[in-house]
Amino acid sequence: MRSKNNPFPLFENIKTIIAETQHYIVRNVNAAMILTYFQIGKMIVEDEQHGSQRAEYAKETLIYLSNELNKEFGKGYSVSNLEYMRGFYITYQHRISQTLSGKFDQLLKSQTLSGKSPIPFPLGWSQYVLLLKIKNEDERNFYEIEAAANNWSVRELQRQYNSALFERLALSKDKNEVKQLATKGQIIEKPADALKSHYVLEFLGLKEESKYSENDFETAIIDKLEHFMLELGKGFLFEGRQRRFTFEGDSFFVDLVFYNRLLRCFVLFDLKIGKLTHQDIGQMQMYVNYYDRKIKTKDENPTIGVILCKEENRTVIEFTLPQGSNQIFAKEYKAVLPSKEALKKQLE
Template sequence: MNKPNKNTLFQSVKSLIQAAQQQIIRNINTTMLLTYFEIGRMIVEDEQDGKERADYAIGTITQLSTELTNEFGKGYSPDNLERFRKFYLLYQNRISASVMRKFEGAEEKNISATPMRKSTIIQSMIGQSPFPFSLSWTHYIQLMKIPDENERSFYEIEATQNNWSVRELQRQFNSAIYERLALSRDKEGVKELAKKGQIIESPTDALKSHYVLEFLNLKEDNRYTENELETAIINKLEHFMLELGKGFLFEGRQRRFTFEGDSFFVDLVFYNRLLKCFVLFDLKLGKLTHQDIGQMQMYVNYYDRVVKTKDENSTIGIILCKQENKTVIEFTLPENNKTIFAKEYKEVLPSKAELRKQLA
């Protein structure tokens, strides 16, 4: 019998240990979240009797903080206890149905549904699947700062599905991705964002109203060339792909094709695995012209007729420009256009207030 390769053995043991560590981390996170949720519930029911606010709430939380800190040490400041309280108030409907089903089962067995019994029932939910809270406590601290319920739900779904770090969640919120996606959708599409996050089924689903490239550190009053813009994007490719959204894979830059001795170059080429198509980017510093649209149309036609396979969908062309020209777009592209789009890019984070005003 052949002896196992030492390196193979090491990798197998390493994978096992890492999987165990991740499981331990998930269990700890689960326990923490439900513990904080329960503390929040106890505070709300004790001092407010289920109402939204009580006059003596601050005093009660301060006293409780002192007692818990004396018993358990750091982590139970008045601010943290207020976060637990808010966590419960914002997410109580998340697990209320599960708790009520367990209450009904308890009543059938003549078990009193007392507050202590309710606490025991919620504690028993730890480890169940699907777990009602999918992110870390630090993520929820950021989410609780978002007052709009639909917007908060959207960011929670996207952070979960895309495995956003807390820093990336903050960046996406600051760049107003929710508003920028909502501006490119109808009323029903906005509702879907809050319920399901960003669903990619058509080219327009993958688009934002504009793109924010503040991570490139380009100053609005500084001059730079299209080549410098392209190089800056390549140097920050991971950030750029996060800004693009779901399903994008980088295929290459300056992709060349030649007609009758004349060479043409596509600035950036991506592939979207959800749409199953190539996505071409042409970078423009000035105001959009009809020549820019015609050039992109040629690029798209070439990829559709020469590069893509029969199983792939039509190529998408995006002209990323400093300034759109809606009239030129309207009269250059056909009314049923679904493949070529012009989108502005911004060097600085947008004003969320202005975007919300547009959305309203």
């Protein structure tokens, strides 16, 4: 019998099964394509190994293959794409045993209706093409793990790489934790884990040399909230802007309030367009204290306060905050993409 709230449950049930089936089909088509390209790369590499003049032989072979495959199957087999397939096999051949990699039909049949697959290629081909351009293995592994875990599109993956996410996370970690980034991705266990060394806000369109107010800064973030939350990273939920509270007739406003579901705590952002001052830290301490004492519940963790400023002042931070503070942080923001080369040198 149909209820007033859901007069067509049959439609909803059919819609759900169709959506699940479409997802399964897309996922398995992608897996089949990736495996096909892996196998093509394997065959090219093995064929090259039998050539007496490898460099010239490989070039002529790829040109011939490209022409013939495009005639037979249409676009998608350019010389550059065949070179990527070759590089894909060379880079990732360790993920599939030699015994299994020679049995292409068994690899395809190993896909299951449950969506669980033993084939360790969770991304699309365009994403792997981008990853192949990253020479550092740890960095490449990190971006693959994060792209799969967060469902990054190619554009999002490119943006995270261009903004040097790996370097910005690695700068605040020791060697063991950096290695963990390459094997497990970003793990959020304590407040510092959720924060980057600095934030890149090039998507706001604010020029480094231009003059803008803190209200302009806040409005630009709200207008690009989806991009800002992508930059913040894992677990962040937007709670509101200009959250007001009053003491003895005086009103105070927290610029931006988020909640992090992984850390299970509020995260307050105060926006500053100038250099950090000790007054900024004192103000944030008051905001954090208020949320800890009046807003958060007993089963939630202590509130985190982040002062997002144009320029840090490490001396002020050192002598204003207690040693080992894990509630208040000052982080710089950049209005333009950073130099990856400079960050790599700093990391080294």
